[in-house]
Structure formats: C-alpha cells, structure tokens
Amino acid sequence: MSHLPEIGRRGLLLGLTALAATRYARLAVAAPPVAGEAADRRLVVVIQRGAMDGLAALAPYGDARYRALRGPLALPEPGQDDGLLDCGGFFGLAPQLRNFHRFFAEGSLLPVHAIAGPYRNRSHFEAQDMLESGAPERLSSGWLNRALEATPPVPRGQPERGLAVGYDLPLLLRGARRVGMWAPPRPVRPPPELYARMAELLHADPLLGDAVRDGLRGRGFAADALMGEPPAQGGFVSLAASAGTLLAAPNGPRVAALEIGGWDTHANQNYALSRVLKQLDDGMAALCGQLGPAWAQTAILIMTEFGRTARANGTQGTDHGTGGVAFLMGGAVQGGTVLADWPGLSDGQLFEKRDLAPTRDLRAIAKGLLRDHLGLPQATIAAAFPGADGVAAENGLIRPA
Amino acid sequence: MAGSRTAWRRKLLCRPADSACYLRLLPKTPFHESGCARLAGMEMNPWQAVIRFGLGSRPDQALPADPLAWLDAQLQGPDPAPPVPAGWPAAPAVPDGYRVLNRSERVTRRPGQRHPVDLHFEAEVIAAQAVRIDTGVPYRERLVEFWANHFTVARRAGYGAAVAIGPFLREAIRPHVNGRFADMLQAVATHPAMLSYLDQSSSVGPGSRLGRRSGKGLNENLAREILELHTVSPAAGYTQADVTEFARLLTGWGNERWKEPLGVVFRSERHEPGAKTVMGRRFEEGPQATAEALRFLAGHPATGHRLATKLVRHFVADDPPPGAVARIEGVLRDSGGDLQAVAAALPRLPQAWDPPLGKLRSPLDYATAALRACGAQGIALGMFAWASAVRMNQSVWDARQPNGWPDQAASWLGPEPMMQRLDWCYDVAGRFARLEPMAVLDTALGPLAREETRQAIRRAGSPRDALALLFASPEFQRR
Numbered sequence: 001m002s003h004l005p006e007i008g009r010r011g012l013l014l015g016l017t018a019l020a021a022t023r024y025a026r027l028a029v030a031a032p033p034v035a036g037e038a039a040d041r042r043l044v045v046v047i048q049r050g051a052m053d054g055l056a057a058l059a060p061y062g063d064a065r066y067r068a069l070r071g072p073l074a075l076p077e078p079g080q081d082d083g084l085l086d087c088g089g090f091f092g093l094a095p096q097l098r099n100f101h102r103f104f105a106e107g108s109l110l111p112v113h114a115i116a117g118p119y120r121n122r123s124h125f126e127a128q129d130m131l132e133s134g135a136p137e138r139l140s141s142g143w144l145n146r147a148l149e150a151t152p153p154v155p156r157g158q159p160e161r162g163l164a165v166g167y168d169l170p171l172l173l174r175g176a177r178r179v180g181m182w183a184p185p186r187p188v189r190p191p192p193e194l195y196a197r198m199a200e201l202l203h204a205d206p207l208l209g210d211a212v213r214d215g216l217r218g219r220g221f222a223a224d225a226l227m228g229e230p231p232a233q234g235g236f237v238s239l240a241a242s243a244g245t246l247l248a249a250p251n252g253p254r255v256a257a258l259e260i261g262g263w264d265t266h267a268n269q270n271y272a273l274s275r276v277l278k279q280l281d282d283g284m285a286a287l288c289g290q291l292g293p294a295w296a297q298t299a300i301l302i303m304t305e306f307g308r309t310a311r312a313n314g315t316q317g318t319d320h321g322t323g324g325v326a327f328l329m330g331g332a333v334q335g336g337t338v339l340a341d342w343p344g345l346s347d348g349q350l351f352e353k354r355d356l357a358p359t360r361d362l363r364a365i366a367k368g369l370l371r372d373h374l375g376l377p378q379a380t381i382a383a384a385f386p387g388a389d390g391v392a393a394e395n396g397l398i399r400p401a
Numbered sequence: 402m403a404g405s406r407t408a409w410r411r412k413l414l415c416r417p418a419d420s421a422c423y424l425r426l427l428p429k430t431p432f433h434e435s436g437c438a439r440l441a442g443m444e445m446n447p448w449q450a451v452i453r454f455g456l457g458s459r460p461d462q463a464l465p466a467d468p469l470a471w472l473d474a475q476l477q478g479p480d481p482a483p484p485v486p487a488g489w490p491a492a493p494a495v496p497d498g499y500r501v502l503n504r505s506e507r508v509t510r511r512p513g514q515r516h517p518v519d520l521h522f523e524a525e526v527i528a529a530q531a532v533r534i535d536t537g538v539p540y541r542e543r544l545v546e547f548w549a550n551h552f553t554v555a556r557r558a559g560y561g562a563a564v565a566i567g568p569f570l571r572e573a574i575r576p577h578v579n580g581r582f583a584d585m586l587q588a589v590a591t592h593p594a595m596l597s598y599l600d601q602s603s604s605v606g607p608g609s610r611l612g613r614r615s616g617k618g619l620n621e622n623l624a625r626e627i628l629e630l631h632t633v634s635p636a637a638g639y640t641q642a643d644v645t646e647f648a649r650l651l652t653g654w655g656n657e658r659w660k661e662p663l664g665v666v667f668r669s670e671r672h673e674p675g676a677k678t679v680m681g682r683r684f685e686e687g688p689q690a691t692a693e694a695l696r697f698l699a700g701h702p703a704t705g706h707r708l709a710t711k712l713v714r715h716f717v718a719d720d721p722p723p724g725a726v727a728r729i730e731g732v733l734r735d736s737g738g739d740l741q742a743v744a745a746a747l748p749r750l751p752q753a754w755d756p757p758l759g760k761l762r763s764p765l766d767y768a769t770a771a772l773r774a775c776g777a778q779g780i781a782l783g784m785f786a787w788a789s790a791v792r793m794n795q796s797v798w799d800a801r802q803p804n805g806w807p808d809q810a811a812s813w814l815g816p817e818p819m820m821q822r823l824d825w826c827y828d829v830a831g832r833f834a835r836l837e838p839m840a841v842l843d844t845a846l847g848p849l850a851r852e853e854t855r856q857a858i859r860r861a862g863s864p865r866d867a868l869a870l871l872f873a874s875p876e877f878q879r880r
Contacts, residue, residue, distance in 0.1 A: 049802070122641065123629050125804050140811070167794040169815030181817035190827035194866050198823050198873040201857055205875040207761065207810065208819065215816035215823075261801055266600045266622045314618030315603035320625065352641060 041297050041332065041373055042247050044287070045144060045257045047170060048280070048304035049128060050264035054324030055310060055356060056273055057097070058111050058338070062090030065345040073269060073312045087111065091338045096277035099285040103329055104336060108295075110328040110397065112365060113340035116306055116358035118388075122320035124264065127305035132172035134363065134385045141175030143384040147370050148177040148255060150380035159217070163253035165243040173257050178210070180218040180253055182246060184238065236260045240283035244290025247298070255374075263304060267315040284329060296331035299373045299398065303362060309354050310345060321355035326362060332373060334399045360394075367393035447471075448847040449757050452880045454716065454748055455539030457770030460844045462537060472748045475538040476741050480575045484532045484567070486524035487780075492571055495593045496663035498564030503658065505560075518560045523784075525567035526797050530786040531779030534772050544578040544744055545570065546765075547715050549798075551708075552589045552631060553805035554598040556798055561658065562597040566798045569594035582708065582738035583699035590627060590695055593656045593665050599623035599803065602655035606673025609652060619673075624648035626803045627698065633680075637703035643680050649673040650690050705733045711808070712743065717753050719760060719809040725752045758849065758879035761810040764793030766880070767822070768829070771872050774845035775833040789829070793821050823873055830868035838867035849876055 059075055060066050061084055067074045075094065076083035084092025085101040091113065093101050103109035119130045130136065134143025148162045162179035164170060173179045190198070195216060202212045236258075243256050260283070262276040280302070288295050307324025323343070328335065343349050343357040351357040363385050370376045370384060371393045382389065450468035451458045458464060465471030485492045493501075498521070505517040533542050549570055556563040573592045577585035589595055596602045604620035605612045612618060624647040628639055653672035657663055667688045677684050682697055684690035698704060709729035713721035729746060736742040747753060762770060768789035772782050787797050794813065795806045807813055833841070838858050842850055854874040861867035871877055 121635060122625070122644075123635055124802060125629075126635065164815065164817070167817055167821065168813060169817070171812075174811070174815075181815050183817045183821075189824050190866075190869060194827065194869060195823065197857060197861070197866070197870060198826070201854060201870060201874050207814070208875055208878065211814055211816050211819035212823070213816075215820035218816050219820060264802075266620055267603055313620050314605045314607070314612070315600060315620045317600070317620065319619075319621050 039254065040294075041254065041375070042291070042294060042299070042330075043255045043369060043374060044243065044247070044298065044300040044330075045172060045255075046280075046284075046300065046302040047128075047132070047172060047257065047259040048263050048302065049124075049259055049261045050304075051124060051127070051306050051308055051320060052263040052304040052324060053265060053269065053273065053308040053318050053321075054113060054115075054304075055307070056269065056318075057094050057277065058087070058091050058113055058325045059084050059094070060090060060113070060342065060345070061092050063342070063345050069310055069345050071312050072316055073318070075270075087338055090342075091340075094273065094277050096274055097281045099281045099288075100327070100329070103284075103288075107336035108329060108331055108333055110333050110335035111338045111340075112326045112328065112360060113338055114323045114343050114356055114358055115326050115360045115362050115365070116323050117362045119306070120322060122306065122322070124305060124320070129171060131303065131305045131362070132170060134366070134388075136387050139386075142170065142172035143366065144172045144255060144257060145175030145177050145179065146384040147374070147376060147380060148179070149175070149383070150376050151374075158251060159253050160214070161254050163243070163246060163256040165239050165246070165256055165258040168259075170257055170259055178214055180214060182218055182242065184242065236279045237283045237286050241286035241290050244287040248291050248294045265308070265317050266313065266319060267317040269312070269317040272317075298330035299332045299369055300327075300329040301366065301369060302327040302329065307356050307358075310350055310356055311354070322351045323356035323358035326365060328365070328369075328397060332398055334396060339394075361388075361391045363388045363391045364394040365397065367391065368395065368397045372398040446757075446848065448849050449754065450748070451539070452758070452770070452849070453753065453760075454543060456533060456536070456542060456766060457539075457773045458844055459773045460776045460840070464847075469748060472540050473745055475540040476579045476744050480571075481538055481541070482532050482536065483571045483575055484525070484528035486521070486528040486567065488524060493568065494572070495565050495568045495665070496661075498568060499561075499656075499658050499663045502560050502564050516560075518563055522556055522563045522566070522798075526787050527780070527783035529567070529570065530769070530783035530797070533769050534777055534779035534782055534786060540744070541578060543716075543766075544740075545575055547712070548574050548578055548585065550800070550805040550808075551711065552585075552595065553800045553803050554594045554798070555800050557801075558598045561656070562594055565592070565594035565597065568592075577740065579741040579744065580739075582704075582733070582740055583696050585740070586627075586631060586695050586699045587692060589631070590623070590651075591654055591665055591691065595623065596654055596656055596665065599626055601651060604648060604652055605671045606649055606652035608675070609673050610670040611668075612671070612673070619645070619648045619652070621645060621648035624651055627695075630804050632698040632707070633701050633703040634707040636707070637680070637701065639680050646677045647679045647694065650677040650679060650684055650694055653688060654691065699738055702734070705730050705738075708743075709733060712747060713750075713752075714808050716747050717750060717759075719811065722752045725750045758876060760880050761814060761878055762880045763806065763808070764795040764813075764818075764822075765790040765797060767878065768793070768825070770845070770877075770880075771826075771829050774841050775829075775836055775868075776844075777833075785829075785832070789825060792825055794818060822878070823869075826869040826872040827865070829872065830865045833868055834863070834865040836864065836868065838864050838871060841868060842871050845871065846876055850874075851876060 056073060061077055078084045078086035078092050082095050085095060086092050087104055100109055117131055118136050119127045129138040132142045133139040151161055154160055160178050160180040162173055164173045164179060164181045167183045169181060199212050199216060203209045239258055243258055246252050247256055260280055265272045291298055303326045304324055306322055308318035308321040313319050341359040343359050347353050349357060367381050367385060370381050447464035447468055450465060454472055483492050501521045502518055536542050554562060554566055554569055556566060569592050573588035577588060599622045600620045601623040605617040607618045621644055625644045628644060628647060629635055653667045653669060655666055655668055657666040674686055676686060679694055684694050709726045710721050712729055713725045717725055728750060729743060732743050732746045768786050772786060790797050800806050842858060857870045858867045861870055
C-alpha cells in the first residue's frame with residue numbers, strides 16, 4: 001500500500017492507529033487480563049415486545065376452568081396430536097417450544113407463571129418503558145445498565161461488559177455505563193482510514209461522539225469474535241446465535257440484551273403465536289449451541305411487558321392483560337419445575353374479572369438473578385430497582401456453585 | 402438563486418470562522434450575541450429554515466429570502482402533490498388497492514415471482530419518497546410525515562392494511578395537515594387502513610345481532626390506541642372501563658373487501674346496542690356516536706397538551722421547552738384545533754431557531770436531505786431513500802408498534818445505528834461521486850458548515866470520501 005492515510009492526533013488518542021496498519025486491518029482489540037470465576041457468569045435478557053400471552057406459552061391445562069375459559073385458544077392435552085408439552089402435570093408448554101421442553105427436562109428451564117411488573121394500565125409502551133426502567137415510572141436509564149455500573153470498568157480497547165444485540169439500543173441497556181452493540185453487517189462499508197476520518201469529525205460531538213467511538217470499537221471486537229461465522233441475516237434466530245458466539249468468547253461481553261417482537265396477538269392468536277414461539281424456541285437453541293461450555297455459566301431471563309386477557313376476544317385473539325409468564329433458562333439456572341403461586345382462573349380469582357392475577361413481581365426475579373448469579377451487592381440492586389425495597393429478591397433461582 | 406445565497410453568506414460571515422455558528426450548538430453560548438442577521442428579532446437564516454422545517458436544500462431550488470413567508474406559503478391551499486404510484490393514471494383509492502389484493506388471490510404465481518401486493522406497496526412508497534426528494538413545499542411534507550407517524554399504520558399488519566396505506570395518506574392525512582385536527586381524527590379512525598391495522602374490522606358487539614348469534618366479541622385495540630396514542634393519552638386518567646365502553650361504541654365499523662362498493666362500511670348487525678359512557682360522557686347507540694366521541698376526544702384539553710408536546714418535540718427539541726409547548730397548546734385551544742394555525746405558530750417560536758441544529762435528523766429525513774443536496778431526481782432515487790430508511794432501522798410505513806417511530810434521538814441513537822449511518826454515507830457518496838463535494842456542502846449547509854468539516858472535505862482523497870465526510874459530519878446529521 002503506497003499511501004498510508006494520515007491519522008490525526010485525535011485518531012491516535014482514540015486508539016484507532018490499528019486502522020492504519022494495513023488496508024484490511026480490523027480494529028484491534030487487546031486481550032484483557034484473566035478474569036475470575038464470577039466475572040465469567042453470563043446474563044442474557046430477552047425482551048418480548050408486544051405482550052406474550054402467558055396462558056398460551058405455558059398453559060395451565062390442569063386447572064379445571066382452563067378449557068372453558070380459553071375456548072378456541074385451548075390446546076390439546078399432552079400426548080395428543082399437537083398437544084402441550086407437559087411440565088409436571090399441571091402446566092404444559094406450547095407445542096412449538098420443543099427446545100424449551102428439552103431444557104426443562106435437563107433442569108435448565110425455570111418457567112415463572114402468574115408474574116407481572118408493578119404496572120397495571122395495559123399500555124404496551126408505558127409497560128415496556130417500566131419493564132426496562134425497572135421502576136414504577138419511566139427513567140432515562142435501564143435496570144441492566146445500572147446493574148452494570150457496579151462492575152469494574154473495562155480497560156481501554158476491550159469490549160464492554162454489556163452488549164446489545166440488534167440494530168437498536170434498548171432502554172434496558174441505556175444509561176451511564178457504556179455498553180457495546182452488535183448487529184449483522186449490511187453491505188458496503190467504508191475503508192478503515194475513512195472511518196478514522198469520520199471519527200475525527202465526530203469524536204468531540206456531545207451527542208454523537210460516544211456512539212461513534214463505541215460503534216467502531218464494537219465493530220472491531222465483533223469482527224474478531226465472529227471471524228468464520230456464516231453471515232447473520234438479522235432475524236431473531238441469527239441474532240441469538242451471534243449473541244451466543246460473542247458471549248462465549250473468553251474476553252467478550254458478559255451481559256447481553258436482545259429483543260423479539262410479534263407478541264401482540266389481538267387476532268388469530270394460535271397461528272400468529274405459533275410462528276413467533278417457534279422463532280423464540282429456535283433462537284434459544286441457537287444461543288445455547290453457540291455458547292458451548294459457557295452455557296453452564298449462563299442465565300437467561302425472557303420477559304414481556306404484561307400478559308393478555310384470560311378469555312379469547314371476539315377475533316380469536318386476546319387483548320392487553322396483566323399476569324403472564326417469564327422464563328429463566330441456562331445451565332446456571334435451577335430449573336425443572338414451574339415457579340408459581342397459582343391464583344386460579346375463576347371469575348373471582350381473575351384480576352378485574354378478565355386477566356390472570358399476578359402473584360409474583362418480575363423485579364423479584366431480576367433481583368434474584370443480579371444477587372445470586374452476578375453476585376452484585378445489595379446497594380447496586382437497590383439502585384437498579386428504585387422504589388422496590390419491599391420486593392425481596394427471589395431465592396433459589398440459581399444452582400449452588 | 403446563487404445571488405441570494407451569496408448575499409446571505411456575506412451577511413452571516415460577520416464572524417471570522419463558520420465554526421462559530423456550529424459552536425453555538427453548545428447550550429451555554431447565547432446565539433443572539435453572535436451579531437448575525439436577524440429577522441423579526443429572531444435568528445432565521447434560510448439554511449436553517451430549510452433544514453429545520455424542511456427536508457434540506459436542493460441545488461435547483463432558491464433559498465427563501467423570507468423564511469417565515471416561505472413557510473406560511475406552504476400551508477395554503479389544497480394538497481399540491483399527492484403521490485401517484487407508477488403505472489396508475491390517477492392515485493389509487495382503497496377499492497383499487499383491494500382489487501389488487503383480490504386479483505392476486507385468484508392468480509397462481511410462478512416460483513420467484515413477487516406478490517402483486519408487495520409490488521403495489523413498493524410503487525406507493527417510491528412515489529411518496531419521490532415527492533419528498535423533489536418537493537418545493539418540504540414543510541408540508543414534514544407535516545404529512547409527522548401526522549402519519551402520529552397516526553401510525555403499518556404494512557406488517559398484512560396485505561389488507563398494506564394496500565390501504567397509500568390511500569390512507571392521501572385521504573386521511575394529507576388533506577388535513579392544514580385543516581382541523583378533529584377532521585383528521587375522524588378521517589383516520591374510520592379509514593380502512595386504520596380499521597385493519599388496529600383490528601377494528603373484526604370487533605363485534607357481544608350484545609349485537611351478530612354477537613348474540615355467533616358468540617363473537619370485542620376487540621379493543623383501536624379503542625385503546627385512539628385514547629392512548631391518538632388523543633388524550635393516559636395522562637387523562639381514563640380507566641379500563643372507558644376503553645371497553647369506547648370499544649363497544651366503535652363496533653360496526655369495518656371494511657368491505659369483496660362486495661362493491663368496496664371500502665369502509667358500518668355493519669349495524671355488529672354494533673353494540675345501547676348508550677355508552679366514555680370518560681364521563683354519554684353517547685347514544687349508532688354510528689353517529691363515533692363522530693361525536695371523536696369530536697369530544699379531539700377537543701379534550703389532554704389531547705391539546707399531548708399534541709403540542711409531540712409537535713414541539715418534533716420541530717423544536719427532543720426535550721420540549723414547556724413555554725413552547727404551552728404556546729402551541731394555546732394555539733390549538735384558541736383556534737379550535739386548526740392545524741394550519743399550529744403549523745404557522747411553530748416557526749414563530751423563538752425556541753425553534755435558537756439553538757440551531759439542536760435535533761438529529763431522523764433516518765428517513767437524513768437520507769432524503771443527502772439526496773436533495775446532491776440534486777437527486779425523486780423517481781430515480783425513491784427506492785434508494787426507502788432502502789436507506791430500512792438500513793437505518795426506521796422503515797417507511799412499517800413502524801414496529803402503533804406508537805410509531807420515536808422522535809427523540811436517545812431512543813434510537815446508539816453505537817450500531819451510528820455505524821449504520823457512517824456506512825450509509827459511504828454508500829450514498831459512491832452514487833454521487835461525480836459531483837463537486839464543496840458545492841454540495843454549500844448547498845446543504847452554507848454558513849452552518851464548520852471550518853473543520855470544510856477542511857476534511859478539502860483534504861479528502863477522493864470526491865466519494867469527501868461526500869461521505871460531509872454526510873457524516875455532525876452538522877449534516879442535525880436539523
């Protein structure tokens with residue numbers, strides 16, 4: 001290469017010199033120091049946007065009122081064609097969740113039923129904001145970001161501990177602590193020296209500077225970790241697979257968030273759900289596969305903003321409800337049972353006579369994970385979930401080491 | 402044209418470096434101390450007007466000598482340019498879209514052949530993008546975009562919705578951007594696109610003739626989103642009972658896709674009998690209750706506050722200044738929801754000009770502005786504008802949720818979206834690499850360009866790199 005681009009002083013300060021080394025150079029990522037056991041714990045949060053129907057994903061087929069209440073949405077009992085996949089004689093997973101069922105049998109899936117956050121107004125957008133804020137009101141940062149603030153800073157040049165997988169940075173991971181982002185490449189990228197010049201133009205900008213820095217760093221890291229992977233297509237399954245690859249890397253991120261939409265099933269629910277449940281199931285299997293041995297150190301929280309109405313609406317769908325289901329998954333999870341204080345399905349037992357009544361607070365589950373899986377101190381957990389002092393961390397979610 | 406631009410530059414170059422204008426972005430420095438030219442006590446340079454309220458300047462369009470008069474003139478009269486998709490002698494209406502869909506269901510496609518509805522949707526989107534790239538009334542197009550996002554409908558709801566979105570824009574949004582909010586709400590809420598998108602067409606009153614016979618029931622999706630997103634918002638304190646009552650009130654509205662006349666229909670056999678009470682207001686049985694309820698909601702003070710906040714957030718600042726919101730809220734109230742009066746009031750807010758370039762351009766507007774600066778022809782680049790928005794994660798007429806695309810940069814700006822922008826810069830620059838980059842910069846930014854950016858462009862190794870740097874610059878990314 002005859003002409004080495006001139007990387008300015010700021011480029012040097014940004015650690016972008018690696019760009020200039022060769023025409024084809026990727027951003028360099030230095031090897032971090034060897035980390036301890038706790039630092040190798042992985043936490044993944046999957047946000048299901050649109051409100052998953054918990055009574056469909058994990059049906060209480062053992063409840064005498066299930067079939068009458070659900071009408072056209074009720075699924076055949078376990079053992080029948082396209083029947084539920086049994087989880088202990090009372091609950092059954094939707095038939096698309098085959099891998100979930102396998103994890104359940106292996107003891108690495110813990111479904112939590114009749115669960116909800118503190119929010120009761122049935123608005124997707126407010127509920128999602130609060131689900132991610134971890135507070136009874138919308139904050140500008142997410143609980144997972146605030147939880148990360150307690151972890152030691154990552155040395156310059158290394159990937160951040162937190163990682164958002166996808167093209168958007170969810171509120172869950174926004175906040176003071178920097179996080180990385182990764183999304184599958186789209187065609188046509190500028191040569192590295194042009195990236196460096198762009199970074200020079202943008203680095204001092206109060207709004208854009210950090211994003212450019214982190215974006216470049218994220219690309220460099222991802223390029224290393226994903227070398228040799230087939231190109232991802234951007235669907236949930238490939239995003240989940242990429243998340244697994246990135247988290248498995250010895251020096252990679254340790255906390256990741258990704259999202260999957262398509263849960264707002266107001267009409268023709270059985271058909272609409274079958275597709276998105278299959279994606280979720282395939283995605284989690286791919287994540288598990290890519291994690292390899294790191295699966296044993298992984299806990300995954302799959303959560304949605306609220307449940308849906310217990311009865312079908314007029315259009316074979318369900319409207320916005322309250323209590324629903326969350327899933328904990330991973331080799332580190334103490335699973336194989338369903339965690340639920342079952343409220344029942346009679347009119348008097350339903351919340352406002354229409355929704356599954358919540359008997360467990362989602363924040364208790366998240367707090368339990370932060371405490372027992374990531375080993376975070378009490379003060380950090382309190383800061384992650386402000387206004388939730390009365391909500392005690394759930395015990396027994398994580399396998400004893 | 403060139404004359405007026407040079408004159409403006411001379412006036413604005415009263416300070417030695419162009420960078421001074423940009424530095425005023427930083428909150429501490431008061432803009433008015435710069436000594437730059439003023440109009441009516443406010444700093445209004447034409448580039449800023451074109452960037453903040455328009456879609457960026459074009460080399461073949463003169464800069465406005467009087468920004469306020471230029472903006473006001475765009476609010477006059479009927480829709481000047483409703484987009485017409487290629488292959489249609491006149492803009493298709495809902496029945497035309499339904500016929501495309503119905504025909505497609507009778508025809509077997511060869512393997513690899515695209516679905517006629519996808520092709521039709523594509524033609525609609527391209528036509529709409531072409532108008533935005535070419536338009537001489539960009540403020541009006543921005544208002545169309547704003548209201549279409551406020552009343553989001555999306556193709557992801559299926560083909561029945563997809564074929565109705567082009568007509569939705571032409572029939573329910575565009576004619577009303579300088580009309581009354583209540584009329585727009587009425588047109589939107591009973592438009593086939595919205596009725597499909599939010600499932601209203603399948604909602605049945607449980608006590609209606611059809612409901613009693615079939616056991617079918619309510620779908621409360623549209624009722625909830627009208628309250629939550631389109632009008633009063635949860636701040637008004639409505640309850641689940643209000644949502645259910647409103648859903649009962651709306652029963653009957655649906656779409657006729659098969660039997661002529663095609664389009665919106667009120668089916669009384671689905672309409673829930675009896676009076677309904679929504680937010681303390683009683684409405685009698687029948688289709689006229691929908692118009693009454695929508696008028697009531699349109700005029701509710703909480704609606705005014707919500708609309709004012711969203712408008713100021715879109716046109717002024719991500720964190721809307723309370724004074725500006727109060728002002729717009731007042732105009733909405735005093736004018737009885739006259740959107741022309743509101744659109745005229747927005748550029749008259751001092752906060753709309755100071756500081757300049759305070760907001761990030763949304764992905765689609767960013768792409769459109771770059772194409773306009775390059776003098777692109779809309780029909781040739783409409784598809785590319787659409788693809789650009791998809792790449793930057795905010796597709797056209799396909800928002801993920803009924804609340805539309807977010808209007809605060811923090812909601813979508815992150816490391817990866819930023820990288821997608823930079824990659825896109827390089828891509829688009831490759832398409833216009835024969836242009837003179839410094840001329841494109843003068844068209845796009847004039848005195849708002851920083852010296853640093855000019856220098857980067859001068860030093861760039863190729864026109865393509867230079868253009869990519871221009872589009873990547875912080876000042877071009879803003880409005």
